[in-house]
Amino acid sequence: MSQTSTVRILDGNTFVVSEDTGDIEATPTEPTGLFSLDMRFLSTWVLTINGERLNALSYDDLQYYEARFFLVPGMATHYIDAKLSVIRERAVGGSFREQLTILNHDEKPVDLEIRMEAGADFADLFQVKDEILNKKGELYSEPEADRLRLGYRRGNFTRETVISSSAPARYDRQGFAYTIHLEPNQQWDTRIDVQTIAVGPGGRDLRMGLRAHGTERLALQHDLEEWLRNAPKVNTQHEELGSTYRRSLIDLAALRFSPISLGGAALPAAGLPWFMTMFGRDSILTCLQTLPFTPTMSTTTLRILAALQGTRIDDFREEDPGRILHEMRYGETAAFEEQPHTPYYGSVDATPLFVVLLDEYEKWTGDAALVKELEQESRAALKWIDDYADLVGNGYIWYERRNTDTGLENQCWKDSWDSVSYRDGKLPPFPRATCEVQGYAYDAKMRAARLAREFWDDPEYADRLEREAAQLKERFNRDFWVEDGEFYALALDPDGRQCDVLSSNIGHLLWSGIVDHDRAEKIAQHLVGPRLFSGWGVRTLAEGEVRYNPIGYHNGTIWPFDNSFIAWGLRRYGFAEESAIIASGILDAATYFQGRLPEAFGGYPRELTKFPVEYPTACSPQAWSTGTPMLLLRTMLGLEPHEGHLAVEPRLPIGMGRIEVLDIPGRWGRVDAFARGRLEIEEPTG
Structure with missing residues (x-):
């Protein structure tokens, strides 16, 4: 991935590095993904509509803790007049959240299959930096009725990524999907929450001691305003x-x-x-x-x-x-x-x-x-x-x-x-x-x-x-x-x-x-x-x-x-x-x-x-x-x-x-x- 197409958002302990479409396709040795506490909690995060990847019109990362991606189906080389607009809004702050919005500009209704491929290699940042990915524990993926749990376990060392959605989704081991119907000029949206869990000795979640102000976008905004004001x-x-x-x-x-x-x-x-x-x-x-x-x-x-x-x-x-x-x-x-x-x-x-x-x-x-x-x-x-x-x-x-x-x-x-x-x-x-x-x-x-x-x-x-x-x-x-x-x-x-x-x-x-x-x-x-x-x-x-x-x-x-x-x-x-x-x-x-x-x-x-x-x-x-x-x-x-x-x-x-x-x-x-x-x-x- 070229450096010019990289979008970075961060908030102290958590950061995300993605392509300019918002997608994440990390190789074992590339510092892209969702990272927290020196580990990668998402290494794959790829959005498709009807099996097709999306093309970036523009993106906005003016705030350090959030970014917006404005997308259309198809590649730029054959873009004429898209009938769909896709907006991905994401923020970090102790966790990771993405708001997905799809707008139908067509005069006809459309049926869409929306899918997010999701995966986590739980690479240690040292392993990424040294270009050596040698996992000695167990990777697992557990789809449930209302969430997808990705995890890594080695002894009493456990890291998990838990993905859930405000709109009903179908979860499988490789991600989750929606089937939606949009009338002309209709809009559909969902909020996707990605929670990172770090369990240490005694079963304690290590993230409990981290800053809590980043749990919501409004709190982050107020925190930044106060920082600048002081x-x-x-x-x-x-x-x-x-x-x-x-x-x-x-x-x-x-x-x-x-x-x-x-x-x-x-x-x-x-x-x-x-x-x-x-x-x-x-x-x-x-x-x-x-x-x-x-x-x-x-x-x-x-x-x-x-x-x-x-x-x-x-x-x-x-x-x-x-x-x-x-x-x-x-x-x-x-x-x-x-x-x-x-x-x-x-x-x-x-x-x-x-x-x-x-x-x-x-x-x-x-x-x-x-x-x-x-x-x-x-x-x-x-x-x-x-x-x-x-x-x-x-x-x-x-x-x-x-x-x-x-x-x-x-x-x-x-x-x-x-x-x-x-x-x-x-x-x-x-x-x-x-x-x-x-x-x-x-x-x-x-x-x-x-x-x-x-x-x-x-x-x-x-x-x-x-x-x-x-x-x-x-x-x-x-x-x-x-x-x-x-x-x-x-x-x-x-x-x-x-x-x-x-x-x-x-x-x-x-x-x-x-x-x-x-x-x-x-x-x-x-x-x-x-x-x-x-x-x-x-x-x-x-x-x-x-x-x-x-x-x-x-x-x-x-x-x-x-x-x-x-x-x-x-x-x-x-x-x-x-x-x-x-x-x-x-x-x-x-x-x-x-x-x-x-x-x-x-x-x-x-x-x-x-x-x-x-x-x-x-x-x-x-x-x-x-x-x-x-x-x-x-x-x-x-x-x-x-x-x-x-x-x-x-x-x-x-x-x-x-x-x-x-x-x-x-x-x-x-x-x-x-x-x-x-x-x-x-x-x-x-």
Whole structure:
């Protein structure tokens, strides 16, 4: 199925990917179907009338949780004047519902045989992603008088799809059918309900703990309206920026994920289709991006991650005391420990970033109670940095997977297998210490020192953290600096040899504050120089490096989230013009994606392609891409909490015009921020 014909609707824990006719014909390795809790509950959902497939006239998926498909019988190549119209309206929200309407435009009555082929392979999302479908349990199909029950059973692990209809239907093992008679200009319709059931140990339905607001379309609509109403309003002369901001807010609402048995609170899921679940790194970075706009999401993220913080040493899950999880899954492969994601702790950046978010959250909200509530979890995270992450014993955070079967090799944000290399293209041995993670550790210790001094009543601990941070900064600037290139190495190998390639990771060092000021200008020049900056954004790996590939996942593509933090870091060190250049490029790119920035796009030079080139398997929507326009807005307006107030120091890109951000929430209540940029380049006078 081509990407252009894909229609996606979602609501946190549940999503549907179909063709533009509304039909679902999934292969075992294709991410189409109805998914929930990391499993596919519908893999076949095909509508026919009198044995004939339908042709799409158009579809509408303007709301993230619903779609409408306008269809006629027959193929487009021989369409003249259809005598029937077919409308499929569907919505997700904890379950799946489809309203089917058929209208007879003929002058004569018609008799119709309407059939929906329905099937479920109950593929685990990991099996779909890895293109391996190996079911070890029993699939079953049980037609009843008033419903069709599709199911999968393996031990006490049970998943079921229960299909029922408001109009009487005939159910069989492969689907259900109706025989109807329509007079001229008559209409027939039925509501089809698809309920997903996930039974765990003890026979408990795991879905009982999920958000209940999505049970009805009206509730979803009201929920979205309230979400938008509570967010700051953005008014701007740059119309595309306004529409991109609104698209991001709506997508962020769609990506709210409610972990099982944690009270229905929501945090951002990482992205559709592969990562509709809880991720430590992704959720934290998204919350950092969106704090000025949706601060409550940070509250639940911090609490949920703290509740699942590591407490023991477990090599299968790569768990340590104090470590923040990487990923949580609920599918079959996780349940039977064929994957370690229950949860899996294999990331080295989520733990220091947890402390960073807690401090940034308090600066914005003034929520001292949460800082005190999470004191022990924060101390445990800092202890993990010192006691468990320093695998070499030289004061850096290192990683080397302990689960050698299914664990991640690279446990930084660039987690593909070939993302860390030397200048000659060879891959270094393990353990590895990537540069940006050392910056996160430095930032975490500096921020925790503030929290210890102001909220935990422990000035001695604060002093110690500041000394350790200063030592780390000095050591880092000595060991990671590449003299012949004047940039920081991507990583160190266990012998201290530099992975001496120029990468976007150096931009993260700026927002962490670990860069010596006398080197910051050179870093800024690299970030907007021709090797890294394409015109649309900063590439993950610089042009000219051996492993550079403009469509290499972490070796040359442009990641919008990456760029948003780079822009923020540039502002921190006073490089407002360079920050504006990056913001302008990413926001320009967003217009080519209808305001929805994907996970990544090609790193080709802007003058070569004239438009940003899509990366074929990029998640969309994706949480930290959704958060990108919000962090760029913060960066362009220079919004920073300062001594209990909101400081505003705008530096807009040329052409941006006037921007108003109204009702920015924080410890100050709600305030407005205004900025005006030059609409065009001013000609020199004299």
